[in-house]
Amino acid sequence: MRIALGQLASGTSPEENLRTIAERTERAAEHGARVVVFPEAAMARFGIPLGPVAEPLDGPFATRLRQVAERAGVLLVAGMFTPAADGRVRNTLLITGRGVDTHYDKLHLFDAFGFAESATVAPGGRAVTAEVDGVVFGFATCYDVRFPELFTRLADLGARVIVLPASWGAGPGKREQWELLVRARALDATCWVAACGQADPATVGEPPETSAPTGIGHSMVVSPLGEVRARLEGEPGLLVADVDPEETRRARALVPVLANRRPDVL
Template identity: 45%
Template sequence: MKIALAQINTDDNVEQNLEKVAGFVERSSISGARLVVFPEATMTALGTNLVSACKNYGSSWRASVASLAKQFGITIVIGEFEEAADGRVRNLAGIYFPDGTRSEYAKIHLFDAFGNKESDEVEPGTTPTVVEVDGVKVGVAICYDIRFPKLFAELSRSGAEVIVAPTSWGAGPGKIEQWETLARSRALDSNSFVVALGQADPAVTGVKAAASSPTGIGHSLVSDPFGHAVIELGKEESLEIVELDLELVQRAQQTIPILENARLGY
Protein backbone atom coordinates (compact mmCIF):
# COMPACT_ATOMS: atom_id res chain seq x y z
CA MET A 1 0.00 0.00 0.00
CA LYS A 2 1.47 3.34 -1.05
CA ILE A 3 0.61 6.28 1.20
CA ALA A 4 1.54 9.96 1.27
CA LEU A 5 2.48 11.87 4.42
CA ALA A 6 1.48 15.53 4.07
CA GLN A 7 3.23 17.24 7.00
CA ILE A 8 2.03 20.84 6.74
CA ASN A 9 1.26 23.83 8.94
CA THR A 10 -2.10 25.59 8.88
CA ASP A 11 -3.40 28.81 10.44
CA ASP A 12 -6.80 30.52 10.68
CA ASN A 13 -7.14 31.19 6.94
CA VAL A 14 -9.32 28.28 5.82
CA GLU A 15 -9.22 29.21 2.14
CA GLN A 16 -5.43 29.36 2.07
CA ASN A 17 -5.23 26.12 4.03
CA LEU A 18 -7.42 24.51 1.38
CA GLU A 19 -5.16 25.78 -1.40
CA LYS A 20 -2.20 24.17 0.33
CA VAL A 21 -4.13 20.92 0.72
CA ALA A 22 -5.00 20.92 -2.99
CA GLY A 23 -1.34 21.17 -3.96
CA PHE A 24 -0.32 18.33 -1.68
CA VAL A 25 -3.20 16.13 -2.87
CA GLU A 26 -2.19 16.63 -6.50
CA ARG A 27 1.44 15.81 -5.78
CA SER A 28 0.41 12.73 -3.78
CA SER A 29 -1.73 11.46 -6.65
CA ILE A 30 1.02 12.02 -9.21
CA SER A 31 3.36 9.97 -7.00
CA GLY A 32 0.98 7.02 -7.17
CA ALA A 33 -0.16 7.13 -3.55
CA ARG A 34 -3.62 5.69 -2.88
CA LEU A 35 -4.01 7.40 0.50
CA VAL A 36 -2.82 10.82 1.69
CA VAL A 37 -2.86 11.75 5.37
CA PHE A 38 -2.98 15.35 6.60
CA PRO A 39 -2.62 16.57 10.20
CA GLU A 40 -5.23 17.24 12.82
CA ALA A 41 -6.69 20.77 12.52
CA THR A 42 -5.79 21.13 8.86
CA MET A 43 -9.02 23.04 8.23
CA THR A 44 -8.07 25.68 10.80
CA ALA A 45 -5.32 25.54 13.40
CA LEU A 46 -5.91 24.84 17.06
CA GLY A 47 -6.11 28.08 19.03
CA THR A 48 -8.20 29.78 16.33
CA ASN A 49 -11.96 30.43 16.39
CA LEU A 50 -13.14 26.91 15.64
CA VAL A 51 -16.87 27.64 15.86
CA SER A 52 -16.59 30.55 13.46
CA ALA A 53 -14.62 28.45 10.97
CA CYS A 54 -17.31 25.76 11.08
CA LYS A 55 -20.13 28.27 10.57
CA ASN A 56 -18.45 30.10 7.71
CA TYR A 57 -16.61 27.31 5.91
CA GLY A 58 -17.89 23.92 7.08
CA SER A 59 -19.99 23.07 4.03
CA SER A 60 -17.65 24.55 1.44
CA TRP A 61 -14.65 22.86 3.05
CA ARG A 62 -16.25 19.42 2.81
CA ALA A 63 -17.40 19.98 -0.76
CA SER A 64 -13.90 21.09 -1.80
CA VAL A 65 -12.06 18.18 -0.17
CA ALA A 66 -14.58 15.72 -1.60
CA SER A 67 -13.97 17.21 -5.04
CA LEU A 68 -10.20 16.82 -4.64
CA ALA A 69 -10.53 13.15 -3.68
CA LYS A 70 -12.70 12.49 -6.72
CA GLN A 71 -10.62 14.58 -9.13
CA PHE A 72 -7.30 12.97 -8.21
CA GLY A 73 -8.60 9.47 -7.45
CA ILE A 74 -7.12 9.29 -3.96
CA THR A 75 -8.46 8.77 -0.45
CA ILE A 76 -7.85 11.75 1.84
CA VAL A 77 -7.69 11.64 5.65
CA ILE A 78 -7.71 15.18 7.00
CA GLY A 79 -8.22 17.07 10.26
CA GLU A 80 -11.37 19.19 10.33
CA PHE A 81 -14.14 20.41 12.64
CA GLU A 82 -17.91 20.63 12.74
CA GLU A 83 -20.31 22.33 15.14
CA ALA A 84 -21.63 20.28 18.07
CA ALA A 85 -25.08 20.70 19.57
CA ASP A 86 -23.84 22.25 22.84
CA GLY A 87 -21.88 25.16 21.37
CA ARG A 88 -18.63 23.24 21.17
CA VAL A 89 -17.18 21.56 18.08
CA ARG A 90 -16.30 18.00 17.12
CA ASN A 91 -12.65 17.38 16.32
CA LEU A 92 -12.78 15.12 13.27
CA ALA A 93 -10.65 13.16 10.90
CA GLY A 94 -12.65 13.37 7.70
CA ILE A 95 -12.13 10.44 5.33
CA TYR A 96 -12.92 11.32 1.70
CA PHE A 97 -13.04 8.58 -0.92
CA PRO A 98 -12.54 8.86 -4.70
CA ASP A 99 -16.12 7.69 -5.32
CA GLY A 100 -17.48 10.81 -3.60
CA THR A 101 -18.41 9.16 -0.30
CA ARG A 102 -17.20 10.35 3.09
CA SER A 103 -16.67 8.83 6.51
CA GLU A 104 -15.37 10.37 9.72
CA TYR A 105 -13.84 9.69 13.11
CA ALA A 106 -14.53 11.99 16.08
CA LYS A 107 -11.67 12.29 18.55
CA ILE A 108 -12.45 10.21 21.64
CA HIS A 109 -9.68 11.23 24.05
CA LEU A 110 -9.53 15.00 24.54
CA PHE A 111 -6.32 16.82 25.43
CA ASP A 112 -7.02 17.81 29.03
CA ALA A 113 -3.35 17.64 29.96
CA PHE A 114 -0.18 19.74 30.11
CA GLY A 115 -2.32 22.73 31.15
CA ASN A 116 -4.69 22.40 28.19
CA LYS A 117 -8.46 21.84 28.42
CA GLU A 118 -9.63 20.69 24.99
CA SER A 119 -12.94 19.51 26.44
CA ASP A 120 -13.94 23.15 27.00
CA GLU A 121 -14.18 23.54 23.21
CA VAL A 122 -14.59 20.01 21.91
CA GLU A 123 -17.30 17.38 22.35
CA PRO A 124 -15.72 13.91 22.63
CA GLY A 125 -16.43 11.15 20.19
CA THR A 126 -17.54 7.69 21.26
CA THR A 127 -16.96 5.27 18.40
CA PRO A 128 -13.73 3.72 17.05
CA THR A 129 -13.56 3.89 13.27
CA VAL A 130 -12.15 1.50 10.68
CA VAL A 131 -12.56 2.11 6.94
CA GLU A 132 -11.42 0.27 3.83
CA VAL A 133 -9.00 1.74 1.30
CA ASP A 134 -8.27 -0.40 -1.75
CA GLY A 135 -9.13 -3.54 0.20
CA VAL A 136 -6.96 -2.58 3.20
CA LYS A 137 -8.64 -1.90 6.53
CA VAL A 138 -7.44 1.41 8.00
CA GLY A 139 -8.13 2.50 11.58
CA VAL A 140 -8.23 6.15 12.57
CA ALA A 141 -7.11 7.96 15.73
CA ILE A 142 -6.35 11.61 16.48
CA CYS A 143 -3.43 13.07 18.46
CA TYR A 144 -3.97 12.47 22.21
CA ASP A 145 -5.59 9.13 21.35
CA ILE A 146 -2.08 7.82 20.76
CA ARG A 147 -1.55 7.67 24.53
CA PHE A 148 -4.34 5.08 24.91
CA PRO A 149 -3.27 1.58 23.82
CA LYS A 150 -6.71 -0.02 24.25
CA LEU A 151 -8.09 2.10 21.40
CA PHE A 152 -5.37 0.84 19.07
CA ALA A 153 -5.97 -2.75 20.21
CA GLU A 154 -9.69 -2.32 19.46
CA LEU A 155 -8.93 -0.97 15.99
CA SER A 156 -6.69 -3.97 15.34
CA ARG A 157 -9.36 -6.37 16.59
CA SER A 158 -11.69 -4.72 14.08
CA GLY A 159 -9.30 -5.69 11.32
CA ALA A 160 -7.10 -2.60 10.95
CA GLU A 161 -3.74 -3.33 9.38
CA VAL A 162 -2.84 0.35 9.21
CA ILE A 163 -3.78 2.99 11.81
CA VAL A 164 -3.46 6.65 10.86
CA ALA A 165 -3.21 9.30 13.56
CA PRO A 166 -3.54 12.91 12.34
CA THR A 167 -2.03 15.13 15.03
CA SER A 168 -1.18 18.65 16.12
CA TRP A 169 1.32 17.81 18.85
CA GLY A 170 2.22 20.28 21.57
CA ALA A 171 5.83 21.39 21.94
CA GLY A 172 7.74 21.19 25.21
CA PRO A 173 10.53 19.37 27.04
CA GLY A 174 10.58 15.70 26.12
CA LYS A 175 7.54 15.93 23.83
CA ILE A 176 9.37 14.79 20.67
CA GLU A 177 10.70 11.73 22.49
CA GLN A 178 7.25 10.94 23.88
CA TRP A 179 5.68 11.28 20.43
CA GLU A 180 8.17 8.94 18.79
CA THR A 181 7.97 6.40 21.61
CA LEU A 182 4.18 6.39 21.64
CA ALA A 183 3.86 5.91 17.89
CA ARG A 184 6.20 2.94 17.87
CA SER A 185 4.64 1.47 21.02
CA ARG A 186 1.12 1.63 19.58
CA ALA A 187 2.32 -0.25 16.51
CA LEU A 188 3.73 -2.97 18.76
CA ASP A 189 0.53 -3.01 20.84
CA SER A 190 -1.69 -3.53 17.81
CA ASN A 191 0.39 -5.59 15.35
CA SER A 192 -0.26 -2.84 12.80
CA PHE A 193 1.43 -0.03 10.93
CA VAL A 194 0.99 3.31 12.69
CA VAL A 195 1.10 6.44 10.56
CA ALA A 196 1.66 9.26 13.05
CA LEU A 197 1.24 12.42 10.99
CA GLY A 198 1.63 15.81 12.68
CA GLN A 199 1.58 19.49 11.89
CA ALA A 200 4.99 20.86 10.96
CA ASP A 201 6.78 23.07 13.47
CA PRO A 202 5.58 26.69 13.06
CA ALA A 203 8.83 27.92 14.59
CA VAL A 204 10.57 26.51 11.52
CA THR A 205 7.97 27.18 8.82
CA GLY A 206 7.12 30.73 9.92
CA VAL A 207 3.38 30.05 9.96
CA LYS A 208 1.66 32.19 12.60
CA ALA A 209 0.60 29.95 15.48
CA ALA A 210 -1.37 30.42 18.70
CA ALA A 211 1.27 30.40 21.45
CA SER A 212 -0.97 28.70 24.01
CA SER A 213 -2.16 25.85 21.78
CA PRO A 214 -0.54 22.62 20.53
CA THR A 215 0.36 23.66 17.00
CA GLY A 216 2.88 21.08 15.89
CA ILE A 217 6.45 19.86 16.22
CA GLY A 218 6.89 17.98 12.94
CA HIS A 219 8.67 14.63 13.31
CA SER A 220 5.90 12.61 11.67
CA LEU A 221 6.77 8.95 11.38
CA VAL A 222 5.56 5.58 10.23
CA SER A 223 6.21 2.59 12.47
CA ASP A 224 5.91 -0.95 11.23
CA PRO A 225 4.25 -3.63 13.40
CA PHE A 226 7.59 -4.53 14.98
CA GLY A 227 8.17 -0.97 16.21
CA HIS A 228 10.70 -0.10 13.52
CA ALA A 229 10.50 3.44 12.15
CA VAL A 230 10.06 3.05 8.40
CA ILE A 231 10.43 6.80 7.87
CA GLU A 232 10.85 9.85 10.12
CA LEU A 233 10.35 13.44 8.96
CA GLY A 234 11.98 16.62 10.20
CA LYS A 235 10.32 19.79 11.47
CA GLU A 236 9.62 21.50 8.14
CA GLU A 237 6.69 21.11 5.78
CA SER A 238 7.21 18.12 3.51
CA LEU A 239 5.52 15.43 1.47
CA GLU A 240 6.88 11.91 1.70
CA ILE A 241 5.66 8.76 -0.05
CA VAL A 242 5.92 5.41 1.75
CA GLU A 243 5.25 1.89 0.50
CA LEU A 244 3.88 -0.28 3.32
CA ASP A 245 4.70 -3.99 3.21
CA LEU A 246 1.45 -5.37 4.63
CA GLU A 247 2.91 -8.87 4.90
CA LEU A 248 4.65 -7.57 8.02
CA VAL A 249 1.25 -7.33 9.71
CA GLN A 250 0.61 -11.06 9.35
CA ARG A 251 4.19 -11.81 10.35
CA ALA A 252 3.84 -9.73 13.51
CA GLN A 253 0.52 -11.37 14.36
CA GLN A 254 2.18 -14.76 14.12
CA THR A 255 5.44 -13.82 15.83
CA ILE A 256 4.10 -11.59 18.63
CA PRO A 257 0.38 -12.44 18.95
CA ILE A 258 -0.33 -9.71 21.48
CA LEU A 259 -4.07 -9.58 21.02
CA GLU A 260 -4.46 -13.36 20.84
CA ASN A 261 -2.49 -13.76 24.09
CA ALA A 262 -4.37 -11.00 25.93
CA ARG A 263 -6.39 -12.15 28.94
CA LEU A 264 -9.28 -10.57 30.84
CA GLY A 265 -9.38 -7.71 28.32
CA TYR A 266 -5.84 -6.55 29.18
Protein backbone atom coordinates in the same frame (compact mmCIF):
# COMPACT_ATOMS: atom_id res chain seq x y z
CA MET B 1 0.11 0.21 -0.80
CA ARG B 2 1.70 3.63 -1.18
CA ILE B 3 0.61 6.30 1.28
CA ALA B 4 1.60 9.95 1.65
CA LEU B 5 1.70 12.16 4.74
CA GLY B 6 1.29 15.88 4.07
CA GLN B 7 2.95 17.62 7.02
CA LEU B 8 1.52 21.15 7.03
CA ALA B 9 1.94 24.32 9.03
CA SER B 10 -1.74 25.21 8.88
CA GLY B 11 -2.68 28.85 9.20
CA THR B 12 -5.92 30.46 10.32
CA SER B 13 -7.60 30.59 6.88
CA PRO B 14 -9.45 27.43 5.80
CA GLU B 15 -9.36 28.62 2.19
CA GLU B 16 -5.58 28.99 2.16
CA ASN B 17 -5.17 25.64 3.90
CA LEU B 18 -7.46 24.03 1.31
CA ARG B 19 -5.23 25.26 -1.50
CA THR B 20 -2.22 23.71 0.17
CA ILE B 21 -4.07 20.44 0.75
CA ALA B 22 -5.16 20.30 -2.90
CA GLU B 23 -1.63 20.94 -4.16
CA ARG B 24 -0.07 18.35 -1.86
CA THR B 25 -2.73 15.79 -2.73
CA GLU B 26 -2.09 16.18 -6.45
CA ARG B 27 1.66 15.84 -5.87
CA ALA B 28 1.14 12.73 -3.73
CA ALA B 29 -1.05 11.14 -6.41
CA GLU B 30 1.64 11.84 -8.99
CA HIS B 31 4.01 9.81 -6.79
CA GLY B 32 1.56 6.89 -6.82
CA ALA B 33 -0.05 7.36 -3.39
CA ARG B 34 -3.45 5.73 -2.93
CA VAL B 35 -3.98 7.19 0.56
CA VAL B 36 -3.07 10.80 1.46
CA VAL B 37 -3.14 11.95 5.08
CA PHE B 38 -3.08 15.48 6.47
CA PRO B 39 -2.80 16.54 10.12
CA GLU B 40 -5.32 17.22 12.80
CA ALA B 41 -6.55 20.82 12.48
CA ALA B 42 -5.63 20.94 8.79
CA MET B 43 -8.68 23.18 8.35
CA ALA B 44 -7.31 25.81 10.75
CA ARG B 45 -4.69 25.66 13.46
CA PHE B 46 -5.35 25.58 17.18
CA GLY B 47 -5.00 28.81 19.15
CA ILE B 48 -7.92 30.62 17.47
CA PRO B 49 -11.67 30.50 18.24
CA LEU B 50 -12.84 27.28 16.61
CA GLY B 51 -16.59 27.94 16.54
CA PRO B 52 -16.43 30.51 13.70
CA VAL B 53 -14.47 28.17 11.41
CA ALA B 54 -16.41 24.95 12.14
CA GLU B 55 -18.57 23.65 9.29
CA PRO B 56 -20.89 20.65 8.92
CA LEU B 57 -19.78 17.62 6.95
CA ASP B 58 -21.85 18.80 3.98
CA GLY B 59 -20.39 22.31 4.14
CA PRO B 60 -18.00 24.01 1.70
CA PHE B 61 -14.74 22.79 3.27
CA ALA B 62 -15.71 19.11 3.37
CA THR B 63 -17.29 19.32 -0.07
CA ARG B 64 -14.08 20.72 -1.50
CA LEU B 65 -12.03 17.98 0.18
CA ARG B 66 -14.26 15.37 -1.44
CA GLN B 67 -13.67 16.98 -4.83
CA VAL B 68 -9.91 17.01 -4.27
CA ALA B 69 -9.96 13.30 -3.35
CA GLU B 70 -12.11 12.37 -6.34
CA ARG B 71 -9.96 14.28 -8.81
CA ALA B 72 -6.76 12.69 -7.47
CA GLY B 73 -8.27 9.20 -7.13
CA VAL B 74 -7.12 8.81 -3.51
CA LEU B 75 -8.48 8.23 -0.04
CA LEU B 76 -7.96 11.60 1.63
CA VAL B 77 -7.87 12.04 5.42
CA ALA B 78 -7.77 15.55 6.89
CA GLY B 79 -8.57 17.19 10.20
CA MET B 80 -11.38 19.74 10.42
CA PHE B 81 -13.85 21.10 12.97
CA THR B 82 -17.58 20.42 12.86
CA PRO B 83 -20.35 21.93 15.02
CA ALA B 84 -21.47 19.99 18.10
CA ALA B 85 -25.01 20.12 19.48
CA ASP B 86 -23.94 21.71 22.77
CA GLY B 87 -22.32 24.77 21.18
CA ARG B 88 -18.81 23.33 21.18
CA VAL B 89 -17.18 21.82 18.09
CA ARG B 90 -15.98 18.33 17.29
CA ASN B 91 -12.42 17.58 16.29
CA THR B 92 -13.19 15.61 13.15
CA LEU B 93 -11.26 13.63 10.57
CA LEU B 94 -12.97 13.61 7.20
CA ILE B 95 -12.18 10.31 5.47
CA THR B 96 -13.19 10.40 1.83
CA GLY B 97 -12.43 9.01 -1.61
CA ARG B 98 -12.03 5.62 -3.33
CA GLY B 99 -15.59 4.66 -2.43
CA VAL B 100 -15.33 5.77 1.21
CA ASP B 101 -17.10 8.70 2.84
CA THR B 102 -17.04 8.65 6.63
CA HIS B 103 -15.60 10.58 9.55
CA TYR B 104 -14.03 10.09 12.95
CA ASP B 105 -14.56 12.44 15.91
CA LYS B 106 -11.64 12.48 18.33
CA LEU B 107 -12.44 10.37 21.39
CA HIS B 108 -9.82 11.54 23.90
CA LEU B 109 -9.58 15.29 24.36
CA PHE B 110 -6.31 17.00 25.22
CA ASP B 111 -6.92 18.17 28.78
CA ALA B 112 -3.26 18.02 29.72
CA PHE B 113 -0.07 20.08 29.90
CA GLY B 114 -2.11 23.16 30.82
CA PHE B 115 -4.43 22.99 27.80
CA ALA B 116 -8.18 22.20 28.03
CA GLU B 117 -9.42 21.01 24.66
CA SER B 118 -12.72 19.93 26.22
CA ALA B 119 -13.60 23.55 26.98
CA THR B 120 -14.36 24.10 23.30
CA VAL B 121 -14.41 20.59 21.79
CA ALA B 122 -16.94 17.80 22.40
CA PRO B 123 -15.69 14.19 22.34
CA GLY B 124 -16.66 11.60 19.79
CA GLY B 125 -18.29 8.32 20.69
CA ARG B 126 -17.19 5.60 18.26
CA ALA B 127 -14.17 3.85 16.83
CA VAL B 128 -13.98 4.08 13.04
CA THR B 129 -12.51 1.88 10.31
CA ALA B 130 -12.70 2.02 6.52
CA GLU B 131 -11.64 -0.40 3.80
CA VAL B 132 -9.61 0.66 0.77
CA ASP B 133 -8.42 -1.78 -1.89
CA GLY B 134 -9.07 -4.69 0.46
CA VAL B 135 -7.10 -3.16 3.36
CA VAL B 136 -8.85 -2.05 6.56
CA PHE B 137 -7.66 1.25 8.00
CA GLY B 138 -8.32 2.49 11.53
CA PHE B 139 -8.31 6.11 12.65
CA ALA B 140 -7.12 8.00 15.72
CA THR B 141 -6.21 11.61 16.47
CA CYS B 142 -3.26 13.04 18.40
CA TYR B 143 -3.92 12.61 22.16
CA ASP B 144 -5.64 9.30 21.35
CA VAL B 145 -2.11 7.89 21.00
CA ARG B 146 -1.81 7.82 24.79
CA PHE B 147 -4.67 5.30 25.03
CA PRO B 148 -3.56 1.86 23.80
CA GLU B 149 -7.02 0.33 24.14
CA LEU B 150 -8.25 2.34 21.15
CA PHE B 151 -5.48 0.91 18.98
CA THR B 152 -6.11 -2.67 20.05
CA ARG B 153 -9.84 -2.10 19.48
CA LEU B 154 -9.09 -0.94 15.92
CA ALA B 155 -6.99 -4.06 15.41
CA ASP B 156 -9.90 -6.18 16.66
CA LEU B 157 -12.08 -4.43 14.05
CA GLY B 158 -9.72 -5.61 11.33
CA ALA B 159 -7.33 -2.70 10.93
CA ARG B 160 -3.93 -3.44 9.43
CA VAL B 161 -2.96 0.24 9.14
CA ILE B 162 -3.87 2.95 11.66
CA VAL B 163 -3.83 6.57 10.51
CA LEU B 164 -2.94 9.09 13.23
CA PRO B 165 -3.24 12.79 12.32
CA ALA B 166 -1.95 15.09 15.08
CA SER B 167 -1.12 18.61 16.15
CA TRP B 168 1.31 17.69 18.89
CA GLY B 169 2.08 20.18 21.63
CA ALA B 170 5.63 21.43 22.01
CA GLY B 171 7.63 21.30 25.23
CA PRO B 172 10.47 19.52 27.01
CA GLY B 173 10.52 15.85 26.11
CA LYS B 174 7.42 16.06 23.91
CA ARG B 175 9.15 14.99 20.67
CA GLU B 176 10.58 11.94 22.44
CA GLN B 177 7.15 11.10 23.86
CA TRP B 178 5.59 11.40 20.40
CA GLU B 179 7.96 8.88 18.83
CA LEU B 180 7.81 6.53 21.81
CA LEU B 181 4.01 6.51 21.85
CA VAL B 182 3.59 6.06 18.09
CA ARG B 183 6.02 3.14 18.06
CA ALA B 184 4.42 1.59 21.15
CA ARG B 185 0.93 1.76 19.65
CA ALA B 186 2.19 0.04 16.49
CA LEU B 187 3.50 -2.77 18.70
CA ASP B 188 0.34 -2.93 20.83
CA ALA B 189 -1.87 -3.39 17.77
CA THR B 190 0.75 -5.02 15.53
CA CYS B 191 -0.40 -2.55 12.88
CA TRP B 192 1.29 -0.07 10.63
CA VAL B 193 0.88 3.44 12.08
CA ALA B 194 0.97 6.42 9.74
CA ALA B 195 1.36 9.43 12.04
CA CYS B 196 1.00 12.81 10.34
CA GLY B 197 1.65 15.90 12.43
CA GLN B 198 1.40 19.62 12.04
CA ALA B 199 4.80 21.10 11.22
CA ASP B 200 6.64 23.19 13.77
CA PRO B 201 5.37 26.75 13.11
CA ALA B 202 8.82 28.14 13.92
CA THR B 203 10.13 26.49 10.73
CA VAL B 204 7.96 28.84 8.66
CA GLY B 205 8.75 31.91 10.75
CA GLU B 206 5.66 31.74 12.94
CA PRO B 207 6.61 30.78 16.49
CA PRO B 208 3.48 29.94 18.50
CA GLU B 209 2.04 32.80 20.52
CA THR B 210 -0.18 30.67 22.74
CA SER B 211 -0.03 27.46 24.72
CA ALA B 212 -2.14 25.76 22.05
CA PRO B 213 -0.73 22.53 20.54
CA THR B 214 0.29 23.90 17.14
CA GLY B 215 2.68 21.11 16.14
CA ILE B 216 6.26 19.91 16.21
CA GLY B 217 6.43 17.96 12.93
CA HIS B 218 8.19 14.58 12.98
CA SER B 219 5.58 12.71 11.00
CA MET B 220 6.49 9.06 10.59
CA VAL B 221 5.48 5.69 9.18
CA VAL B 222 6.04 2.85 11.68
CA SER B 223 5.92 -0.87 10.94
CA PRO B 224 3.85 -3.43 12.91
CA LEU B 225 7.06 -4.29 14.78
CA GLY B 226 7.65 -0.70 15.84
CA GLU B 227 10.33 0.19 13.29
CA VAL B 228 10.38 3.76 11.95
CA ARG B 229 10.48 3.18 8.21
CA ALA B 230 10.22 6.81 7.09
CA ARG B 231 10.09 10.18 8.81
CA LEU B 232 10.16 13.95 8.42
CA GLU B 233 11.78 16.57 10.62
CA GLY B 234 10.07 19.73 11.86
CA GLU B 235 9.43 21.63 8.65
CA PRO B 236 6.51 21.18 6.22
CA GLY B 237 6.95 18.37 3.71
CA LEU B 238 5.45 15.42 1.89
CA LEU B 239 6.43 11.93 3.07
CA VAL B 240 5.69 9.09 0.64
CA ALA B 241 6.13 5.52 1.83
CA ASP B 242 5.06 2.01 0.90
CA VAL B 243 3.27 -0.10 3.49
CA ASP B 244 2.78 -3.84 3.03
CA PRO B 245 -0.36 -5.06 4.83
CA GLU B 246 1.06 -8.56 4.66
CA GLU B 247 3.68 -7.45 7.19
CA THR B 248 0.84 -7.04 9.68
CA ARG B 249 -0.06 -10.70 9.29
CA ARG B 250 3.56 -11.78 9.65
CA ALA B 251 4.07 -9.59 12.73
CA ARG B 252 0.97 -11.03 14.39
CA ALA B 253 2.23 -14.54 13.76
CA LEU B 254 5.66 -13.67 15.18
CA VAL B 255 4.46 -11.66 18.19
CA PRO B 256 0.82 -12.66 18.82
CA VAL B 257 0.09 -10.13 21.56
CA LEU B 258 -3.50 -9.71 20.39
CA ALA B 259 -4.14 -13.45 20.55
CA ASN B 260 -2.31 -13.80 23.87
CA ARG B 261 -4.37 -11.24 25.77
CA ARG B 262 -6.20 -12.33 28.95
CA PRO B 263 -9.72 -10.85 28.70
CA ASP B 264 -10.80 -13.29 31.41
CA VAL B 265 -8.62 -11.39 33.86
CA LEU B 266 -8.17 -7.90 32.41
